Amino acid sequence: MSRLITILNGPNLNLLGKRQPHIYGHDTLETVETNCRAAAPEGFEIRLRQSNHEGELVDWIHEARETSCGIAINAGAYTHTSVAILDALNTFEGPVIEVHISNVHKRESFRHHSYISLRADGVIVGFGIEGYEAAVRRIANIVKAAA
Numbered sequence: 033m034s035r036l037i038t039i040l041n042g043p044n045l046n047l048l049g050k051r052q053p054h055i056y057g058h059d060t061l062e063t064v065e066t067n068c069r070a071a072a073p074e075g076f077e078i079r080l081r082q083s084n085h086e087g088e089l090v091d092w093i094h095e096a097r098e099t100s101c102g103i104a105i106n107a108g109a110y111t112h113t114s115v116a117i118l119d120a121l122n123t124f125e126g127p128v129i130e131v132h133i134s135n136v137h138k139r140e141s142f143r144h145h146s147y148i149s150l151r152a153d154g155v156i157v158g159f160g161i162e163g164y165e166a167a168v169r170r171i172a173n174i175v176k177a178a179a
Contacts, residue, residue, distance in 0.1 A: 037072065041081065042082075059160075068080065071169055127175070
């Protein structure tokens with residue numbers, strides 16, 4: 033069985049550390065990737081990707097069906113709008129953890145609804161970039177328990 037955990041990031045997360053640091057902090061996706069690699073238990077690998085394009089995220093979810101044991105996803109604004117990403121995640125058989133850097137429930141009301149949550153095995157909200165590390169550990173624990 034694959035021990036690759038795919039971490040997907042949606043629109044505007046390429047600007048992490050630069051965009052609205054009062055909400056999202058000063059760390060970058062490079063820091064997220066470094067921290068996730070350090071958090072991954074021995075034998076697990078990390079692949080972090082980011083796209084501003086919905087279809088590319090869908091394609092990466094499809095690819096993960098063949099390559100990955102789990103997906104951690106911060107779909108950004110697509111969380112609240114994308115049935116296509118939900119449908120793609122519903123084809124993935126491994127664990128899916130939804131991650132949000134900020135506490136979306138303390139923000140605009142449209143951010144309170146998540147299509148991703150309809151598929152997610154867990155949701156991590158408001159822990160900053162530490163949420164990604166928690167997602168990696170949770171996916172690894174689920175995979176190890178199923179082995």
